[in-house]
Amino acid sequence: MKYSKLLPTIFITTLLPIAAIAAEDEKIWNNVLKPEYFAGQAIEESDNIIELEAPVRAEDPALVPIKVTSKVKQTKEHYIKKILVLVDNNPFPFVGEFEFTPESGKADIAMRIRVNSNSNIRAIAQINDGKLMMTKKFVKASGGCSAPIGANLDEAMSRLGKIKFRLENEVKAGEPNLVQLMISHPNITGMQMDQVTRFVKKSHFVKDVKVTFNGKPVLTAKTDIAISADPNFRFYFVPEKAGDLKAEVTDTSCELPTKRDVCAKGNTYTETFKVQP
Amino acid sequence: MRILLLFALFMVSVQTTAATVLPVKEITTGVYVHFGKHQFPDSKNHGEIANLGFIVGQKCVAVIDSGGNPEQGLALKQAVTETTQTPICYVINTHVHPDHINGNSAFKAAGVKLVGHHKLARAMSARGSYYLDKAADQLGVKMSAADLIPPDIEVKDSMKLDLGGRTLVLKAHPTAHTDNDLTVYDEKTNTIWLSDLLFTEHVPTLDGSLKGWLSEIDKLEKQSFHYVIPGHGELVTDWPQSMQAQKHYLTLLLTEIRAAIKKGQHLEDAVQTVGYSEKNNWALFDDYHRKNVTTAFAELEWED
Numbered sequence: 001m002k003y004s005k006l007l008p009t010i011f012i013t014t015l016l017p018i019a020a021i022a023a024e025d026e027k028i029w030n031n032v033l034k035p036e037y038f039a040g041q042a043i044e045e046s047d048n049i050i051e052l053e054a055p056v057r058a059e060d061p062a063l064v065p066i067k068v069t070s071k072v073k074q075t076k077e078h079y080i081k082k083i084l085v086l087v088d089n090n091p092f093p094f095v096g097e098f099e100f101t102p103e104s105g106k107a108d109i110a111m112r113i114r115v116n117s118n119s120n121i122r123a124i125a126q127i128n129d130g131k132l133m134m135t136k137k138f139v140k141a142s143g144g145c146s147a148p149i150g151a152n153l154d155e156a157m158s159r160l161g162k163i164k165f166r167l168e169n170e171v172k173a174g175e176p177n178l179v180q181l182m183i184s185h186p187n188i189t190g191m192q193m194d195q196v197t198r199f200v201k202k203s204h205f206v207k208d209v210k211v212t213f214n215g216k217p218v219l220t221a222k223t224d225i226a227i228s229a230d231p232n233f234r235f236y237f238v239p240e241k242a243g244d245l246k247a248e249v250t251d252t253s254c255e256l257p258t259k260r261d262v263c264a265k266g267n268t269y270t271e272t273f274k275v276q277p
Numbered sequence: 278m279r280i281l282l283l284f285a286l287f288m289v290s291v292q293t294t295a296a297t298v299l300p301v302k303e304i305t306t307g308v309y310v311h312f313g314k315h316q317f318p319d320s321k322n323h324g325e326i327a328n329l330g331f332i333v334g335q336k337c338v339a340v341i342d343s344g345g346n347p348e349q350g351l352a353l354k355q356a357v358t359e360t361t362q363t364p365i366c367y368v369i370n371t372h373v374h375p376d377h378i379n380g381n382s383a384f385k386a387a388g389v390k391l392v393g394h395h396k397l398a399r400a401m402s403a404r405g406s407y408y409l410d411k412a413a414d415q416l417g418v419k420m421s422a423a424d425l426i427p428p429d430i431e432v433k434d435s436m437k438l439d440l441g442g443r444t445l446v447l448k449a450h451p452t453a454h455t456d457n458d459l460t461v462y463d464e465k466t467n468t469i470w471l472s473d474l475l476f477t478e479h480v481p482t483l484d485g486s487l488k489g490w491l492s493e494i495d496k497l498e499k500q501s502f503h504y505v506i507p508g509h510g511e512l513v514t515d516w517p518q519s520m521q522a523q524k525h526y527l528t529l530l531l532t533e534i535r536a537a538i539k540k541g542q543h544l545e546d547a548v549q550t551v552g553y554s555e556k557n558n559w560a561l562f563d564d565y566h567r568k569n570v571t572t573a574f575a576e577l578e579w580e581d
C-alpha cells in the first residue's frame with residue numbers, strides 16, 4: 001500500500017469539470033436503469049407531479065429518510081398509479097415500486113433506505129393515462145464508521161414479523177389520513193465478504209407489502225434490500241367510516257444478493273388495526 | 278501551479294511513508310498508548326484517528342487495536358519492536374470499526390493470534406466490502422480483503438490472556454457502541470482499555486444500542502480503575518468523573534428522542550431538534566450527532 005500512488009488520482013478527480021461529473025451521474029440511469037425499467041418510453045423530468053425530499057448527506061447510510069410528495073389529488077379520472085424508487089449507485093438499485101389507487105387519497109410515500117455511496121436517488125411516477133414523470137435528488141454518502149447494514153441485527157431478528165400501525169392524527173372520515181406502518185425485519189442484504197465465508201448469509205428481505213382498508217387496497221408495494229432494516233412507510237388512506245386497516249407483509253430469501261431469479265418462498269406476517277373516525 | 282501542487286503532494290506522501298514508528302506513551306508500567314487526533318476519517322489522515330497501543334508482559338505482548346490502515350499497523354508494530362524484545366502473541370480487536378482494525382494484516386505472523394468478540398467476524402463479513410470501498414474512496418487507502426482478517430480467538434463472555442507476570446481479562450459486552458465491543462482489563466495496574474465504550478472530547482458515536490450502552494456504562498461506573506483508556510480522547514485518571522460528559526450526552530439522547538416519539542415526531546424531525554444543547558461540548562459534533570440520533574431513534578421507536 002502506497003499513498004503516493006493514490007493521492008494524484010484523487011487530486012485529478014477533483015479537477016474534473018462539473019459537467020463531466022453530472023454526465024457520470026446519469027450514466028447508470030441512461031445505460032442500465034432506463035432501458036431495464038422503461039425501454040422505449042418517454043419520461044418527463046419535472047417536479048410538477050411529484051417531489052422528492054432527501055437529505056443532502058446520508059448521515060447514516062443504513063437509514064436515509066426520503067419522502068415522495070404528490071402535487072395532484074387522486075381522482076378516478078386522474079391519479080398516480082405507481083411510483084418507482086431507485087438509487088443509481090447501489091449494488092442493487094431497485095428500492096421499491098409503490099402502487100396507489102384513487103382511494104389512496106394522496107399518493108405520498110415516505111420510507112428509509114440504504115445508500116451505499118454518492119448517488120442520485122430517483123422517483124418515477126406513472127399516471128393512469130400512461131405518462132411518466134421523474135424527479136431526483138443527489139445524496140452524498142457519509143464517511144465515518146457506520147455501514148449500510150443496520151446497527152443491531154439480533155434485536156431486529158428477535159422481533160421479526162412484529163408490525164405496528166401508527167396514526168398520525170385523529171382520524172377524519174372521508175379525508176386522506178396519514179398512517180405509519182412499522183415492520184420489524186432485519187432486511188438482510190446478503191452482501192457479504194466472500195473471504196469470511198463462515199458467515200455467508202443469504203439475503204432475507206421484505207418483498208411485498210399490501211395494505212388494505214376494509215378489504216380495499218390502500219398501498220401495494222414491491223420492496224427490496226435497499227429498504228432499511230425495520231422497514232418503515234408513511235402514506236395516506238381515506239376511511240369513509242370505521243373499519244380495519246390491514247397489513248400483509250411477505251419476505252423472501254434469494255441465492256444471490258443482486259439477482260432475483262432464484263429466491264425461496266418466505267413468510268407472511270399480518271396485522272390489523274381498528275380505525276374509528 | 279499544478280506542478281507545484283503535485284510536488285507538494287509528493288512531499289506529503291513521502292513524509293507519510295517515512296514515518297514508520299508510531300509515537301506511544303507509557304501511561305503506567307508496561308502499558309503503551311498512542312493517542313489519536315479528533316478528526317473525521319478522510320484522505321488526509323487516512324483513517325489514523327483512534328487510540329491504539331500495547332501491553333507488555335514477561336512472555337508476550339498484546340497489541341490493542343491495529344490501526345486505521347495497514348501502514349499505521351506497521352508503524353504500531355515498529356513501536357512495539359523499539360520498546361521491547363518480547364514477542365507479540367495477541368492482537369486484540371476491540372470492535373469492527375475501520376479506525377481500530379484496518380491494520381490487522383500488518384501483524385500477520387506465525388505465533389500471532391487475533392482476538393475479538395464472538396460477533397466480530399460476522400460484523401466484518403457484513404461490512405467488509407463496504408469498508409474496503411470507503412478506504413479507497415474516502416481514506417485514500419488501498420486495501421484488499423486480505424487486510425480484513427477475522428479473529429482466531431473469539432471471546433464469548435470473558436477470557437483471560439496470560440502475558441507472563443500479568444493477566445489481561447477480556448470482556449465481550451452486550452450490544453452497546455457496536456454489537457461487538459470487547460474491553461481489556463489489566464489486573465496488574467488496574468487499568469481498563471474501554472476503547473469506544475468511552476469517548477472523551479470526541480463526540481460519542483452510536484452504532485449499536487443506546488440503551489445497551491447506557492446499561493454497560495452503569496455497570497462500569499460502579500467499578501474503580503486507576504487508569505481508563507478511551508477509544509478517542511485523553512487518558513482518564515479520575516474514573517468515573519471524566520465519563521460523566523458521555524453519560525450525560527447519551528442520557529439526553531434517550532430522554533429527548535423518547536419525548537419526540539411520544540409527540541409523534543418522525544425521524545427526520547428528531548434529527549433536526551434532538552440534543553443540540555450539547556453542540557458546543559464536543560469535537561466532531563456536526564459529523565456524528567445526526568447519525569447518533571438516527572440510530573437511537575430507530576431503536577427507541579420499538580419501545581412499547
Ligand SMILES: [Zn+2]
Nearest residue numbers: 145372374473
Ligand atoms: Zn468505534
